[in-house]
Amino acid sequence: MFPNTGSRSRLLHSRATLSLPGGNSRHTVYFPPYPIYAVRGEGARVIDADGVSRLDLINNYSSLIHGHNHPKIVEAVVEQAHKLLAVALPTEAEVELAEILCDRLPSVEQVRFANSGTEGVMMAIKAARAYTGRRLIAKIEGAYHGSSDSAAVSTSPAPNRWGDARYPTSVAEPGSGPGTADDMLVLSMNDVEAGRASLRQHGSELAGVLIDPLVKNLAFQPASPEFLAMLREETTAAGALLIFDEVYSLRLGFNGAQQALGVRADLTALGKIIGGGLPVGAVGGSAEIMTALFDPRPGKVRLAHGGTYNANPLTMAAGSASMKLFDREAFDRLSLLGDRLRAGFEEIIRITGVPATVRGKTSMVGLFQGRMTGGTYRDVVAQMKSSPAIVERSARFFEHMLNNGVFFGAAGFFVLSTALTEADIDFVLDKTLDGFRMLATLPD
Ligand SMILES: Cc1ncc(COP(=O)(O)O)c(C=O)c1O
Structure with missing residues (x-):
């Protein structure tokens, strides 16, 4: 008991x-x-x-x-563990998982691996800021996107700080860096009119809008088609990027949430199921955006992105086995x-x-x-x-x-x-x- x-x-x-x-x-x-x-x-x-x-x-x-210890995933991990646990070199295992994801997710032509959904979202935010040269990221009040400073803004603000219901105040978590709240714009879920007004008002500073189309900690509240359409229109008009957080909601469709909902994002944050149960995160998008930001060849890199365990072989092997089974x-x-x-x-x-x-x-x-x-x-x-x-x-x-x-x-x-x-x-x-x-x- x-x-x-x-x-x-x-x-x-x-x-x-x-x-x-x-x-x-x-x-x-x-x-x-x-x-x-x-x-x-x-x-x-x-x-x-x-x-x-x-x-x-x-x-x-x-x-x-696939639940616990699926034999095919365990087999893939054990086989990989016998060959190579970790190494300061790329492996074929990461190419394979990247190809699976790019085949499966229509807006993802290239992908960059990290170790958690938090990192995937954090890199997506950073990528949007670097690509546009702007500072402001919009997100939904109450939506959880991991624990990085920007993403955690207004995840669970107290009523005495949350401000106007339709134009919420941006509230940073304790311990966030100075300026964190100022660099975020908070929207109320599914309020098309107020959301549009906010995005237009800040259009010239807007780097991107971060949206999870099914917000778990708003009791699995779906984004309405009208709200998603508005976000797509306004980000395009402002020259900002639409970022889908599919760390959870990749489960909405065989080809991910965007395919299921008929929306095409510029960047997609991934995590959870793509690692087959091992730690993983990723950001994906068009080759044009991703190459501009992450290509490490001489003279090209615009966004530094290291990570001792990025694309670690065990996660890559588990992820490929898991995504093939799914x-x-x-x-x-x-x-x-x-x-x-x-x-x-x-x-x-x-x-x-x-x-x-x-x-x-x-x-x-x-x-x-x-x-x-x-x-x-x-x-x-x-x-x-x-x-x-x-x-x-x-x-x-x-x-x-x-x-x-x-x-x-x-x-x-x-x-x-x-x-x-x-x-x-x-x-x-x-x-x-x-x-x-x-x-x-x-x-x-
Ligand atoms: C929508 C969403 N984004 C990001 C994250 C962060 O992922 P992780 O816990 O792997 O850092 C989560 C975690 O639950 C999530 O639900």
């Missing part, structure tokens, strides 16, 4: 707090009163330090598109599993009458306590504040699922892997129904 003061996870966490701040290396993996410690993965399942096996419905927040059939099957989970959740809400909201697309599914309306950051904050019961219900549901063999993202995120079966999804739905029956007995 979780929590359990005598459990090995509890003891490991106590021990961890001595050598790691709060026992933690990554905020999203902490949950109270202590996180469960993982020992092993097997396909769709993760086994914890107390020997408890659970279905993994978060898949390392998306990176494990063919059209696998993509379609995974999307159907997502549909099955969403439909089942909707049905459970209907049967139990528990106020909750189902969101997400393809293999990304959200199940959030409370009835959500609107899709801006401020709507999400207002929703959370509207009832203290929402936080309590989320925690109770998470605990119920942990104690019934299902692990997911505590705030309500389910990100699927091809290792899951229809029977696994039905198991999750059974346990969800029990959980919602329990929630129905709680006071509002």
Whole structure:
């Protein structure tokens, strides 16, 4: 049972707090009163330090598109490890993964590898500034794009600092460099009119607009087609670059989010699934932009970009194996599993009458306590504040699922892997129904 003061996870966490701040290396993996410690993965399942096996419905927040230890990915990594772990030379493995990505993503003719989605976005921002010679990057209030200074602006601003709802104030994270907030322009999600006015007002300083078309931490809020069209029009008119963050939302289409949504970006930040489960990030775009910025041949380089582990052979081998496995059939099957989970959740809400909201697309599914309306950051904050019961219900549901063999993202995120079966999804739905029956007995 979780929590359990005598459990090995509890003891490991106590021990961890001595050598790691709060026992933690990554905020999203902490949950109270202590996180469960993982020992092993097997396909769709993760086994914890107390020997408890659970279905993994978060898949390392998306990176494990094929679940744990897929034999073909493990084989590729082991084979590569026997040949070469790391080297201060390029390898064929990076050419292969680059070719796979360029074939698959229509706006990506060339790609530059890094080690995390944070770095991919950071390089995309830097590239847009270097290419245009301008300073200002626009982003959506509440959207998470990793932890670099610029990208982290207004990810979770406090109400006393966020300013006007339609023309939000740019708020830098504590510890950001001076000028960080001034070099960012913050837009409200899907407000076409205000967004257009802001971009026009700052057009001559605008280097780029950064957009994730399905914002996970706005409860999987999709960007509307009108909003995306406006961003494309205004960036083109201003001579600025449109940057898609597909670190997560590459999952929206077999050929990525842009193909699925009918938009062509100038730069695309990548991460997560393209590394087959190992650390990865990348920025891609047209050969014209990418070569102008990153070509290292004498007299050419405009943007310095080093990185001891860029395109490291293990990640490249895992990424190629993983992307080959994620063919059209696998993509379609995974999307159907997502549909099955969403439909089942909707049905459970209907049967139990528990106020909750189902969101997400393809293999990304959200199940959030409370009835959500609107899709801006401020709507999400207002929703959370509207009832203290929402936080309590989320925690109770998470605990119920942990104690019934299902692990997911505590705030309500389910990100699927091809290792899951229809029977696994039905198991999750059974346990969800029990959980919602329990929630129905709680006071509002
Ligand atoms: C949309 C988006 N961009 C960027 C990142 C940063 O990626 P990483 O955690 O690999 O640094 C994330 C991570 O969750 C993300 O969801």
